[in-house]
Amino acid sequence: MVSELLGWVLRRLGRWVPWRDVLITALAFVLAFLVGAVLMIVSDPAVVGQYAYLFTAPQLPLGASWEKVSSAYAALVAGSVGGWVPLTETTAQAAPLICAGLGVGLAFRAGLFNIGAQGQAVVGAMAAAWVGFSWHLPPGIHLVVAVTFGMLAGAVWGGIAGVLKARAGAHEVIVTIMLNYIATGLLAFALTTTAFQRPGRADPISPVVDWNATMPRLEGSRLHLGFVLALAAAVLVWFLMERSVAGFTIKSVGLNPHAARTAGMSVSSSTVLAMLIAGALAGLAGVQAALGPNVSGTPTPLSGGLVGSIGFDAITVALLGRSRPLGTVLAGLLFGGLHAGGLAMQSQAQTSAELTTVLQALIVLFVAAPALVTTVVPFLKARRAPLTGTTPTGGLSS
Amino acid sequence: MKKLPAVATLATAALLALAGCAEPPAPQAPQPSTSESAGGSGDGAAAFKACMVSDSGGFDDKSFNQTSYKGLTDAVAELGIESNEVQSSTNADFAPNVEAMVADGCNIIVTVGFLLDDATTAAAEANPDIDFAIVDSNPEGSADLDNLKPLLFNTAESSFLAGYLAAGMTKTGTVGTFGGLQIPTVTIFMDGFAQGVAHHNETKGTDVQVIGWSSENQDGQFVPGDDPFQNIAGGKQTADTLVSQGADILFPVAGPAGEGALQAAQSSGGNVNAIWVDTDGCVSAEQYCPQLISSVYKAMDLAVADAIRASYDDEFSNEPYVGTLENDGTGLAPFNEFEDDVPAELKAELEQLRTDITSGTIQIESAAQPK
Numbered sequence: 001m002v003s004e005l006l007g008w009v010l011r012r013l014g015r016w017v018p019w020r021d022v023l024i025t026a027l028a029f030v031l032a033f034l035v036g037a038v039l040m041i042v043s044d045p046a047v048v049g050q051y052a053y054l055f056t057a058p059q060l061p062l063g064a065s066w067e068k069v070s071s072a073y074a075a076l077v078a079g080s081v082g083g084w085v086p087l088t089e090t091t092a093q094a095a096p097l098i099c100a101g102l103g104v105g106l107a108f109r110a111g112l113f114n115i116g117a118q119g120q121a122v123v124g125a126m127a128a129a130w131v132g133f134s135w136h137l138p139p140g141i142h143l144v145v146a147v148t149f150g151m152l153a154g155a156v157w158g159g160i161a162g163v164l165k166a167r168a169g170a171h172e173v174i175v176t177i178m179l180n181y182i183a184t185g186l187l188a189f190a191l192t193t194t195a196f197q198r199p200g201r202a203d204p205i206s207p208v209v210d211w212n213a214t215m216p217r218l219e220g221s222r223l224h225l226g227f228v229l230a231l232a233a234a235v236l237v238w239f240l241m242e243r244s245v246a247g248f249t250i251k252s253v254g255l256n257p258h259a260a261r262t263a264g265m266s267v268s269s270s271t272v273l274a275m276l277i278a279g280a281l282a283g284l285a286g287v288q289a290a291l292g293p294n295v296s297g298t299p300t301p302l303s304g305g306l307v308g309s310i311g312f313d314a315i316t317v318a319l320l321g322r323s324r325p326l327g328t329v330l331a332g333l334l335f336g337g338l339h340a341g342g343l344a345m346q347s348q349a350q351t352s353a354e355l356t357t358v359l360q361a362l363i364v365l366f367v368a369a370p371a372l373v374t375t376v377v378p379f380l381k382a383r384r385a386p387l388t389g390t391t392p393t394g395g396l397s398s
Numbered sequence: 399m400k401k402l403p404a405v406a407t408l409a410t411a412a413l414l415a416l417a418g419c420a421e422p423p424a425p426q427a428p429q430p431s432t433s434e435s436a437g438g439s440g441d442g443a444a445a446f447k448a449c450m451v452s453d454s455g456g457f458d459d460k461s462f463n464q465t466s467y468k469g470l471t472d473a474v475a476e477l478g479i480e481s482n483e484v485q486s487s488t489n490a491d492f493a494p495n496v497e498a499m500v501a502d503g504c505n506i507i508v509t510v511g512f513l514l515d516d517a518t519t520a521a522a523e524a525n526p527d528i529d530f531a532i533v534d535s536n537p538e539g540s541a542d543l544d545n546l547k548p549l550l551f552n553t554a555e556s557s558f559l560a561g562y563l564a565a566g567m568t569k570t571g572t573v574g575t576f577g578g579l580q581i582p583t584v585t586i587f588m589d590g591f592a593q594g595v596a597h598h599n600e601t602k603g604t605d606v607q608v609i610g611w612s613s614e615n616q617d618g619q620f621v622p623g624d625d626p627f628q629n630i631a632g633g634k635q636t637a638d639t640l641v642s643q644g645a646d647i648l649f650p651v652a653g654p655a656g657e658g659a660l661q662a663a664q665s666s667g668g669n670v671n672a673i674w675v676d677t678d679g680c681v682s683a684e685q686y687c688p689q690l691i692s693s694v695y696k697a698m699d700l701a702v703a704d705a706i707r708a709s710y711d712d713e714f715s716n717e718p719y720v721g722t723l724e725n726d727g728t729g730l731a732p733f734n735e736f737e738d739d740v741p742a743e744l745k746a747e748l749e750q751l752r753t754d755i756t757s758g759t760i761q762i763e764s765a766a767q768p769k
Binding site: 089093181184188192200201202203204205208289294295296298300301303304305306307308309339343344346347348350353357 | 454456482483484485487488489490491492493494495496497498499501502512513515516517520521524535538579580581582624765766
């Protein structure tokens with residue numbers, strides 16, 4: 001009865017496409033949260049232990065489960081969207097993902113699988129940080145120069161893969177993966193040289209970037225110029241892809257290189273151009289890691305893990321955003337929010353870091369697979385009828 | 399086939415019914431706090447909170463994060479205090495994580511690793527009422543901050559003993575070492591080891607070669623890969639290279655990746671043995687105990703627990719803690735299964751060396767030593 005009603009509602013809503021998508025996305029979150037809740041409960045021995053009293057004193061296990069799950073999700077929400085500072089934390093985490101995601105997405109549309117956003121971001125961060133701490137230029141100019149150098153370094157790193165693909169036919173996947181290794185090794189080596197190492201230190205860590213090269217931020221929050229740059233980059237990419245000849249060429253080559261060549265377009269120059277732009281965008285992500293102010297107001301100094309896994313997360317962000325600028329911005333915000341909220345889950349609700357990561361992966365999994373959601377939901381509804389005798393949390397007992 | 403789900407449901411329900419029938423314990427009356435530790439005042443205990451922020455290795459890295467974390471859990475068990483901790487997944491998380499611990503009302507915050515220098519110093523400056531301690535780093539300007547205590551370890555001293563031991567035990571006349579990354583907290587072990595071997599050559603007239611590290615050139619063999627400390631296969635590959643060059647005693651300074659050296663030793667049929675680092679290998683990597691001559695321990699857990707206890711007892715100072723042979727902050731672990739194989743003479747010499755290093759008769763040169 002309920003399932004038929006819901007099915008009817010879904011079908012009705014299905015005619016009006018955006019609402020259906022919204023509903024499916026919302027259901028994806030619900031499903032991810034449900035699975036996450038089960039994992040949280042079964043992974044806590046103290047809560048599982050309470051399930052021995054399920055029938056004699058049901059308030060004990062259910063109360064403990066509720067306590068555990070609700071505090072974790074409350075922290076996730078509070079840490080990502082629960083106020084002005086958490087919201088800006090989300091934007092700060094999202095900005096580099098959006099930039100790198102735009103780069104990966106643009107390459108996708110050119111028919112290139114750019115796995116190299118990580119390496120492009122690493123060299124971008126290196127170049128921007130180096131300009132940031134070793135040059136001393138006037139306010140304004142210093143920042144512009146540092147950002148430009150970072151983006152140029154990323155463009156060069158992406159361009160190498162583009163040229164090798166266009167001229168030598170080397171597959172961009174293998175080339176960009178190798179360039180990732182080279183970039184990581186280059187950074188590790190650079191941090192042992194006097195040019196990059198903090199004076200007086202033997203540890204591989206760079207000096208702090210000059211104040212003039214630090215991205216300005218709204219005092220007391222984590223909202224800094226980087227997020228504005230990310231949104232601007234998204235608009236530019238949209239304009240490039242939808243309103244310019246170069247973008248049209250890139251898309252055509254991506255859809256069918258043979259047809260594009262027959263139509264008189266240059267496949268090789270389009271490939272190189274796409275990789276240059278993709279590299280510059282990923283480089284901008286690295287720039288944000290190097291020049292974006294942290295909670296303390298100064299940027300995190302350059303060190304081995306500064307870029308983290310931005311370049312790899314960017315692939316997920318781009319796929320989740322269907323390689324479109326708006327989608328990438330939304331997916332980047334989702335990732336940024338999950339990361340910011342994940343830290344809060346750890347510090348406020350004592351959820352383990354591993355579980356936090358699993359929950360993030362679950363949300364992405366369900367959001368990325370709308371077909372899965374539509375399959376699972378009627379299934380659950382249909383299965384619930386014969387199970388009315390037992391409690392829905394029955395499977396949690398061990 | 400169709401019945402299968404029904405059967406499964408029934409079985410689950412039956413299990414549930416059986417498992418769910420236990421009697422809940424009677425509501426607990428508030429217990430008188432008889433089990434309070436003797437260390438602190440009764441009502442201070444509930445309010446005191448010790449916290450920790452890891453670096454990106456996480457608290458399960460089988461290395462310095464994990465050992466430091468053990469210090470926190472030990473202190474919690476001993477003092478009956480509250481705790482909180484957060485793991486960093488990227489370097490950009492360090493500052494927000496330290497801030498989160500400040501916001502959580504921690505009384506002492508322990509951060510792990512030199513990468514957290516800047517975040518820790520900034521937070522210590524901004525929060526003079528909270529005590530901070532940082533493992534394995536002496537941040538610039540920490541001497542001017544009353545509330546920041548560096549926890550350092552002069553493992554060159556203990557590694558010197560390990561080098562001397564290795565030189566005394568080798569049959570091929572070649573011993574090998576390799577590191578995880580060329581960072582001071584790694585190379586300090588390798589410096590001490592190489593110089594311990596050199597000291598053996600000098601005093602005993604032997605000609606034992608060290609491969610994998612040159613103390614003069616400050617260069618040597620390191621585990622390859624993106625995440626070398628976790629790269630056990632890379633550790634084994636590096637160890638195999640050293641073995642093929644004739645090394646019969648290995649000294650891996652690579653955290654979990656060092657296990658590769660233990661695997662290489664295990665498959666050598668008793669020809670190759672190893673000396674473990676950071677913890678007593680016969681405790682942390684028990685299955686390899688037959689191959690472990692000894693271990694160089696680095697008592698990060700004790701240092702962290704001490705710092706927390708000092709903060710709890712209101713005796714916290716910013717004076718750096720330096721673990722040495724003298725205060726047992728670092729040293730040689732027992733010989734375990736090699737107890738009977740290490741000659742008594744060598745044991746006596748090691749004891750003498752220990753005294754000489756402590757008294758300053760023997761000087762160890764390493765740029766990585768805490769000053």
